[in-house]
Amino acid sequence: MKHPRWLGTAGIATIVLIAAGCSSGGSGGSGGSGTPTAGSTAAASGTSAFGTPKKATGSPYVFGMINDETGAVTFPEARQGAIAAVDYVNNYLDGINGHPIQIDECTGDGTPATAARCANQLVADHPMAILGAADVGGPASIPIYAHANLAYLGGIPFTPVPETAPNSVQFWSVSVGDNAAAAVYAGKTLGLKSVALVYFSNAQGESILPQITPVFKAAGVTTIKDIPLSPTSPDPSPQAALIESSGAQLAYVDVPNGCGNVLKALKSVGYTGKIMGIDPCGAPPVLAAAAGGANGMYIASPFMLQSGSSTQAQLFEAAMKKWAAPGTLIDSISTAGFATVMNVQQVLSKISGTPTTQSILAAFKAGTHQNFLSHPYTCDGQALKGAAAICNDYYLMNQVENGVITQPSSTDWVTSKGYFAGING
Secondary structure, eight states: OOOOTTOOHHHHHHOOOOOOOOOEEEEEGGGSSOOOOTTOTTOHHHHHHHOSOOOOOSOOEEEEEEEEOSSSSOOHHHHHHHHHHHHHHHHHSOTBTTBOEEEEEEEEOSOHHHHHHHHHHHHHTOOSEEEOOSOTTHHHHHHHHHHTTOOEEOSOOOSHHHHHOTTEEBSOOOSSHHHHHHHHIIIIISOOOEEEEEEESSHHHHTTHHHHHHHHHHTTOOEEEEEEEOTTOSOOHHHHHHHHHHTOSEEEEEOSSSHHHHHHHHHHTTOOSEEEEOGGGGSHHHHHHTTTTTTTOEEEESBOOTTSSSHHHHHHHHHHHHHSOTTOOOSHHHHHHHHHHHHHHHHHTTSSSSOOHHHHHHHHTSSEEOOTTBOOEEOSSOSSTTOTTBOOOOBEEEEEETTEEEOSOSSOOBOOTTTOOOTTO
């Protein structure tokens, strides 16, 4: 599983991916393409989490979706999260005013060419709107949706295009907002003054520097040492030694692959400062590979802990067990897929009559809305400077304790507002 959280617009163009055809299919209702996890269908906890069944029986409301599941970067869990939410909504929440949600899906590979083919194919099917998922080719697909007068709702906004497009509504920011919030937390909450920033020494990795460095400085960090790491390096020990010798109070590990090796190397050189990482650094295989080097690591997340005791966390876990494919990762990507559907169902259910693009966008831009497993959002264009489509810029700080992701507080939200200069700043 490779998560390109460091991708910028220029970085997208330089990725060499395996070409893939644009395959399409539909999912929705209890007959969606997610398969139940063995032994969980009749789980008492799942039944109680779902509540009283209320099955949607009207004509379906069809939503298009591109999700990258072939090529060098893949995110199958984004679609699986959406499928689980669709099955729950259609069977227990009456869909959208009695109409079941149906997903018309197309498999992307992260390239602009495939994203454009998929977008044109979806537009030809005349969906009600597009559900964002993990479409790294968004810069090519989203303008096609705009030309067809279709709203683009939620998902994982990897590039500036979904964060700024006028037809886009985004419930959180990843790859920009979470990095910025972590920088604010380091400077303002932890009171750190020196940071060593580990990043990949390529166009994609270098694209994070102008985003995160000014925020660190605005938050009071006075010394920032850039530590480039080759994406193909088998041994990050030299970089770990540089961090240790620099005396940095914080090692910020902003690499999507090989994070476990970096954390292990930091431990081996005796680094005793604080550590922050991006979301992929918290994956269970990475924590295991770190051999104890991840202990104490902070990670900014737009979501409340999925394994927590809240009603929404219990619902999410039960639905993923019942309807998502076996082995689906429970991470921020699958949570975003699930939460996107939940948020869309909630807002569109308030629209009288058949939703149109105009009424959909107007409904999201009216007032403040509850955000599934996340901070409430307001789509007034002011959440994240320079990113008018972002409706929420609040994050919780997770921390690794004894090899497990914990969330010390589910209420202490961190924002970069007032510190982040803007995507174009």
